Amino acid sequence: MKNEKKYLFDDPKNVKRVLYILYSCCALLLILDFVIHRHVMHSWENLWGFYPLYGFVGCVILVLVATWMRSFLMRDEDYYEKADMNDSAETTKEPLTKNIASKTGGHHVDD
């Protein structure tokens, strides 16, 4: 691994550069809000920075809610497989009815 070629984003500087480009694009888009006259169909669109704010806040809420959902939705990777295995193990061992019958001695009408 040591001799491996350096790739584009192995250098943290390049990552920083990409981020700076993103920041400046965002800033530019905000400024454009003043410059470009938009013909709006909805009153909220008139609010300054409606779309940027909605996009940002929406995504943050999305991620926070999704993270919170993990607390009650997340299970082990083999959650369903494990259950299936247990089931099949149980049924192959012995049917439930036989156990009772053998405990009480003699055979039941169902057996």
Added chain:
Amino acid sequence: MWMIEIPPFIPFFIGALIAAFTRGVLRNTLMIIVPIVSGLHLWMVPEGIHLQFAFLDYQLSPYRVDKLSLMFGYVFHIAAFIAIIYSLHVKDTVQQVSAMLYAGSGLGAVFAGDLLTLFVFWELLAFTSVFLIWARRTPSSYVAGMRYLIIQVLSGVILLVGALFYAVENGTLDFGYIGLNGIAGWLIFIAFGIKCAFPIAHNWLTDAYPEATVTGTVFLSAFTTKVAVYALARSYPGTELLVYIGAAMTCFPIFFAVIENDLRRVLAYSLINQVGFMVVGIGIGTALAINGAVSHAFNDVIFKGLLFMSMGAVLHMTGKINGSDLGGLYKTMPKTTILCIVGAASISAFPLFSGFVSKSMVMSAALEEGYDWIWLMLLFASAGVFHHAGIKIPYFAFFAHDSGLRASDPPKNMLFAMTIAACLCIAIGIYPSALYALLPYDTGYNPYDATHVLAQTQLLFFSALAFVWLNLKGMYPPELRSTNLDFDWIYRRAMPIVFQNMFSIIWKTDRIVRDKIKEKLSYSFAYLAGKNNRLSGLLSRNHPSGSMAMWVAVMLGIYLLLSFVK
């Protein structure tokens, strides 16, 4: 015209037959030729009903061509063509044959002019596609395929019952506008809804698609749900209920997509999200909205196919598809990375990419018709889809932390298929008029005005900013090996447990009751026997053999007497 109009499913079914009996280069060549020839033929077929015959008392028209069906017919040919190229390296005959049959069934369904033909192809879609899931040949793909098949067949059965009711109510099997009136309307609506992955009926999709083979998922993502979208567009345009169902479909899957680890399952959730936009469009029902829904279906087949292909390439080359196992692949799979980003930009509806020119129609229509809250939900979903499909998919597969995997770019045929799809995404994005010319209505819509472009770009860039900010703050949920419970928990866990417990209780009670009764009976027998303890009494337990012999002799004597009487 000098040639006969052949319904497009026939070339594909013939192609399947050829694929079954040929091998190697010959099979590959013939399989590529089928969608090209069939597509060119379809291009020349004029609109109208080309095949019609009477069956019992009903008029069946298995081949009806109009603008709406043509749109889906074209895109299905494109999808089949791309997916066939993508799967040329596959040697598995089962997959190749079922893929051809599946594509043919999809085409059969969209050109069906009556409900009976639709039903036949509806079921064929299920039976042919399930082999693309089973072909993975793992235990989990087998059970997932089973669940998929059960749900799909159920949808078909409901459609058949609905069609029969419809025939009784209206005296025709014509597959046209149906609407939500009467039991037939509702039954057919539910059947379409199951295949369209309506909420709580959606888990067949997220369950089965990620379990299918690398190439199988590419086929699967193109046909089934789009046939359902087509069917809704034909039979339920302007049904208000669809607006709310569709809006729910755009929003809830994105939460699951954010926390899902299997990247193909993330795409399956985002497929539901995209279908949601189409369903909203159909529900609004204006010319602009229907155009938006149909063109979005057209674009979605291509860009979702591209995304599934790029994730398929990752799975094919590394054998892994979980976000937690991947990362840093851009180093050795640069072409796949770029193609995936094109797909991601298209699904996120960046200006100059295909998603932008179709999704904005649905959004504009929602505003025009005064669905303010729906519009806000769609806007949220647009930001969300960029978040999970636009950023998450490429980021966790190709960038993020270095997983140490050094897989190379996939085989040439896969790259070529992805390139075609990527070129189409960009071409439609840059020159949408070509797509608009095919649409059912002429609305003179132009997506590239300053307002739209600015609004969408702002929305997307600030969503990206949110992703960066959350990541830098360490608040972004890490990819974890996990299963997330969804509605399928109800029928995979809750219902089996409830039924098991219920039956074990029923059996136990049944046994106890019967034991009690048996006990009571034997007690009463013993009691009666005790009362009549004499030998050979009427109700006594013991009878000497002598008395038996005597009674036999008496009976024989009676027989003898009777024979004399006669």
